Amino acid sequence: GxxxxxxxxxxxxxxxxxxxxxxxxxxxxxxxxxxxxxxxxxxxxxxxxxxxxxxxxxxxxxxxxxxxxxxxxxxxxxxxDEGMDVEIRRMHALRGDFARALADNELELFYQPKINLVDHKVSGVEALIRWRRADGYMAPGEFFPAIEHTDLMRELDWWVMSEALRHSSVWMAQGKLIPVSVNLSAMTLRHESFLPRIQALIMRHPIPDGHLELEVLETVSQKEAEEIVHKLESCREFGISIALDDFGTGASSLVHLQQLPFDTIKIDQRFVRKLLKAPGNEAIIRSMISFAHYTGRKLVVEGVESQPIWDRLLEIGCTSGQGYAISAPVSASGLMDWLAEREETVALKSA
Structure with missing residues (x-):
């Protein structure tokens, strides 16, 4: 061959x-x-x-x-080894189960808030997929290997975008303007139907400019980046923001900073979690803070999972983050309760 x-x-x-x-x-x-x-x-x-x-x-x-x-x-x-056969059969079974789950509406979006680390105000949420199973929720890391590089991944991307925009419309009707971020695979972006479908989706669920953000994984290959750059530029013309997600995990990090049209850089949580123990990580975050400042981009850090990390990020000039020290991902309905509690806490601190 x-x-x-x-x-x-x-x-x-x-x-x-x-x-x-x-x-x-x-x-x-x-x-x-x-x-x-x-x-x-x-x-x-x-x-x-x-x-x-x-x-x-x-x-x-x-x-x-x-x-x-x-x-x-x-x-x-x-x-x-024979274990490879077992793993292949397990992946095939999982792929079939997921296809049925997608058709039977067994998927659910959770949202992890992003906040201003200084004044604690919510700046947006990231949509995270969960699969409802008989024994509880399954996180994407457990089923993504079975569906990536298949049409099921594209189907999932469109379901997530549609569901996130539907929730945004509901929140707006309740008087809450909450920007929402959605992770998107390169194979969906590369597909010839992407631009007309995203336009149709926005027309069906109209939201203010900048309130839908597409997160593109930094690990996208150089070839894939060349194929999608004009589509990302078109998305920005439609009023959609672009984020470079998981920055620092791929070999093309610095190239993508120049090549892709993005509004936000998201620092991968693996850098942030070890911030206090790895001086090199802090140096990288400091450099990205400077880069974002001089190029007019936003910088968001993932993995804010303790108060000491939160405090150190503020000391080095990082003001936007998400992580379990702020909130675990919550359901769409639970998000409204979380926001109400957060607004009450912020009001008390301001008083």
Whole structure:
């Protein structure tokens, strides 16, 4: 197949040595038209004694191992084991269950407030998906691996955006103007139907400019960024804000700061949680505060999970955040109660 090759060995030498030799050979730069081209390969290995001798079965097993090598970041090697089959079957079952859950309205949006860390006033909320199960709510980290890179992820994105805008309309009818942020996958943004669908959605649920924010993961690849940049610019023309989410987790962080048209930078919670123990993290946050100030962007920190972290963020000049020290995610109905309590607390502190 394209960019895929099979090597068969009688294992006259240790297999791990053979794999290492293959990887070393593939890492050697190639000269092409005066340029040096660097390559890397992912390798999936199956040994005949743990699988059927049937060629098709061996190919399937090596394919599973190759998938695991690529998922681990690429340029790596993984050996097949029977647990991979079990995991694949579990993922297929979970994907089918999720498709039914989406059709049967078993999903629910929770909202985590973002506040001004100085005056405690609410500046918006982030929509977070939960799956209602018989044994409680399932967080997205448990089912996303089963649906990412499938059409189910796009279906979920549109459901979340529609539901978040519906809730916003209800809140506005109650006299509450609450900006809402929605996480969006690159595959949804890249799809040819994205712009007409988002326009239709906004027309169906009209909200003030800037009250819908799309959060684009910083881990979006360079190629994906090039494909979606004009769509993000169009969204801003529609009155939609753009946030660069989980900043600092991907290899293209600094490139995206220049390339993508965004209004807000969200610092990943892994930097914030270790703020008091890792001076390097504080240096990064300080630099991003300066960058946001000089470029006219907003900066929001995730992971404000203790009062000492909250206090330190204020000391270094960060004024907007979200995290469990502020509030855990709450249901759409529970958000109104939380807001009422927050407004009462802020009023008492001001008195």
């Amino acid at each position: 394209a960019a895929r090759f099979v090597a068969v060995s009688d294992v006259s030498e240790p297999l791990d040595r053979l794999v290492a030799d293959l990887q070393d050979a593939m890492r050697e730069p190639i000269q092409c038209q005066g340029e040096h081209i660097s390559l890397r390969c992912s390798i999936g290995v199956v040994q005949e004694h743990i699988a059927s001798a049937d060629a098709a079965a061996l190919m399937r097993c090596s394919d599973l191992a190759l998938i695991r090598a690529r998922e681990a970041g690429g340029g790596r090697c993984r050996f097949y």
